[in-house]
Amino acid sequence: MAEAIGLKVDPPRFWDPADLRQETDRIFDVCHSCRLCFKFCGSFPLLFELIDEKTETLRRDYLEAHPEVAAAAARRREEAAAAPPPPEEEHGEVGVTFGDELPELTAHVRDLADGEIDRVVDLCFQCKLCYPNCPYTPPHEFAIDFPRLLLRWKAHRVRRRGVPLKTRLMRDTALIGKSASLVPGLANWSLRNPLVRRVMATVARIHPEKVMPTYYGETFPRWWRRHRPNLESLQPPREGIEPATPVKVVLFSTCVVDYNDPDCGKAAVHVLEHNGIEVVRPAQQVCCGMPFLDEGDLDAAANRLRKNVDALLPWVERGHAVVVPSPSCSLMLREELPQLVATERAARLAASTHDLNEYLYRFAREGRLKRDFQRRFAKIRYHVPCHIRVQNVGIRGRDLLRLVADEVEVVQECSGHDGTWSMHVDHFKDSLRWGKKAFDGMRGLEEETCTLTCSDCGLAALHIRQGSGSSCVHPVMALAHAYGFDIGAPGQFDSKPVTP
Template identity: 25%
Template sequence: MGTKIRQENPDACISCNICLTACPVAKASRLYRGPKLNGPALTRMRKLVDDDDAVVKYCSNCKNCDRVCPSGTSISAFNMKARYEYFKHHEHDPADLILSNNENMGKLMTSIPFVSATCANLGMKVAGKIGVLGKMGLGNEAPLPSYATMNFATRFKLYKQPSCTTKVLFFPGCYVNYNAPDVGMALVEILNRNNIEVIVDKRLSCCGSPILSTGYLDKVEKHAVSNVKVLAEYAKQGIDIVTTCTTCSLFLKQEYEELFNIKEVEDYKDHVWDTSEYLMMRNAKGMLVKSFGTIKKNVAYHTACHLKVQGFGRPSLDLLKFVPGVEVEDLQAGCCGLSGVYGYKKETAPIGRVIGTTLREKLTASEADVGLSECNICRLQMENGTGKKAIHPLMLLRDSYRKRADG
C-alpha cells in the first residue's frame, strides 16, 4: 500500500504539459486553460498579484493530472485551493449549497423510513420538470441520485452480525449512508461470510468530496480533522478501515494530507483499504472464503479516476475471477464526467456530459447485461441514458455467496 509522495511546492512543476494531455476537461472545453496554468502557475502568480479568474471553477478534481505528473506535483490540490480563494470574494450560487450538503440533506430525507425519502424523490422529479432546479443552478444533463427509503445506519442496527475475532471499521460515506445502503449491507454480508465483524462509528462524517468540489475548503478541513482523529484511534488498535467508495478512500489516505498538511494521516493511512483490495490481500494470505455460486452474467467494467490515482490496480476484477459464470468486458472509457458534483452544476454539467460520452456510448453498444464500477457517481453516469443498470462489484460478490449458500 502507500501513496505517491506529493509535492506541495508549485515550483516542483516543470511545465511539461503532460497534465494537459491527461485532463478530460481541457479536452472537452476551451473554457478551461488546463491543470498546470490553473494550478501551479497561477499559484506562483497569486503570490505577487490578486487573481480573480472564474476559470478556477472548471477543474473537476478527477486528479488525472496528479496521476501523470512526473514530478509528483499536487496539481489538483492547487486548483482546489484556488477555488476556495476565489469564493472568498464571490458569492456561491444555490446549487453549491445544495450539492455540498448531501450528508445533511440525506439525514433529513431519510429521517422517517419509507416516507421522507419517497416524498423527497418525488419532489425532486417535479422540481426538475417545472424548471425549479435549473433556476437554482442545477443542470439537467444527468438525473440526481435518489434517496434510500431507509438509510444504512438504520439498516445496520437492525442487522444481526456474528461475533468474530477479526474486526474492521467501515467508512460508509454520505452516499452509501443515504443513497445506496444496499452497497454497505453487501459489504457487511460479504465480510461476515469471511469471518470478519464490521464496526460502524457514528462519529465519522462525509469525507468532504462534495464540499471541496463546491469551494468550501474550510468546511472540508473540519470534516478532515474530525475523521482523522477517529480513524487514528482504530488504527492504533490494529483495526483496519474499509471503504466501498474510491473517492472516500482517496480522501482519507491522500487529500487530507495534501490539502491541510495533517500529519496524523500517516498514523492510519496504511490501514485504509478499498474492500476488494482488502479481500484480495486476505486471499494472498489464504484467508479468502471462496464458496462462490455460479452467476451467469455479462458485465461491463468502468475504472474510476479516483481508483486509478491510488495505484493499487483493479482488485474488483481480480475478485470476480473467482466467481463462476461472470464475463467481464473492460470498457476503457476514460473519465465519466460527473466527477462528484461537477456534472450536476448548470455551469459545468454540459462539459461533464461531453466528457462522459465515450463511457455512455461504449456501455450502450456493449452486449453486457449490466455496468460495473466502484465509484457511486460513475455508476450514475453509466445509467444516464444507456438503458442499462450499473452496480457495485460487491453486489455480484454477495449474490454469488448467496447462491452457493442456497445450494
C-alpha cells in the same frame, strides 16, 4: 527531491496570493508547453486556447505595426519558391526560415487575467487523471500537481468571496440525505417532477435533465443499527503465507452508501462477515469532506476530516483496518487527509485506510477469501473509476469480479461526473461529452444473458445510467449475490447457478 505544496495549508506561503499566482504561472506554462493532458477535461484546451490567442494577437499587432517585416518575409518566400531545391542532406532535414518567426512575441500565463484563470479552474471536475499521466509530478524537479493547484486557487477565492449560495445548497450531502430519508417518497417524486426541477435549476443551478440519486427510508445507518453480526469462521491462509491483513475492519460507509445505495453497505457487511471478518461502524463518522474540498472550502473539509480521525483512529489503534466502499472517499482519507490535517494521528489513519476492493483482494491473495460461490455471471462490464486509478492500488474490482464471472470487460474511461459538477446547468452537457467513451463502453447488448455492469463509484454509476441506460452496482454486490445472499431489488441480477 522536489515536492509540490499541494494542499499543505499550514505553511504561510499556501495562503500568500503572490506565491499562488507565481506557482500558477509556473505550472500552467509547463502544461502549455507539454499539452499531454488536452483530453482529460476542458481546463487544458481552454488554457492552451487563451495563451495561443494572446500570442496570435501579439504577433498580428506587431506585423500590422511593422509592415516591413511582413514584406521581407514575403520576399524570402518568393525567393525560396523560385530557387532550385536545396541538395538533400544525407542525415536529417534542413530548416528554412522566412523572417516572420517572432519568439519574443510569445504569450505566457503571466499575461492571463485572474478572471481568465477562474474560467480554467471552473472547467476542472477533479477527476485527477492528469496527475498519474503527467511526467513532471514529484519527485521530478518541476513538481507539477495540477489538480491540487486548482483546488488551492479555489480556496483563495473562497477566502475572498465566501461560499456561494448554490454551493451551500448542494454540498452537505449528509444533511440532504438525512432529510430526504425522512420523506423518501416525496423526495424522489420531487427530483423527478419537471416543475420542481425547473425551480431547482433557478435556485440551485441543477440541470433539469440530470438524473438524480434515489433516497431510501431504510438508510444504511438505520439498517446497521438493527443488524446483528453473523460472523462466520475464518478460512486459513494458503500454506507458506504469513497473513498480514487485519481480520477486523471499521467500515467508513460514506454518504452515497448511507443514503443513496444502502444495498451496497449491506452487501459489504455480508461479504466481510461471511469471510470471518469482524465489522464495526462508528456512529460518529461524518462526510469525508470531498464536496467541501471540491468547491475550495478547505476549512470545512478539514473540520470533517478531524471528526473522522476522532471517530476512526481509536479502532485503528485496536487493530482494525478502515475500509471504504467509495473511491472518492477513500482517496480523501488516504491522500488528502495528511495534507489538510498535518498531524501524526491523521497520518496513522491514512496509512490504515483501504478501498474496500483493495482490502478484499489482499485477503484473497493470502488465500483467505472463501470461494463457496453459488451463482456466477457469464460476463461483467467493469468501469474503473478515476479515483481508483489515481490511488495507484491496482484494478482490484476487476480482480475480484474474475472470481465470479467467466469474462470481465474493463472500461477505463472517465464518467465525467465528479460530485456536483455534472449537475450544474453550466456543465451538464460538457459532462456528457467527457463521459461518452465510458457510456459507450458500458452499454450492453440486448441479446446478452447472465451479464452485469459494475462500478465502484456510485456517482459514476449514476452518470453511466444517464448516458448509456446501464445500471451499475458495486463489485461487492456481485460478490454478495454470488455467495447466495438475497441482496438488491428482485430480478436485479441475471446470473446462473454454479455447476459442480
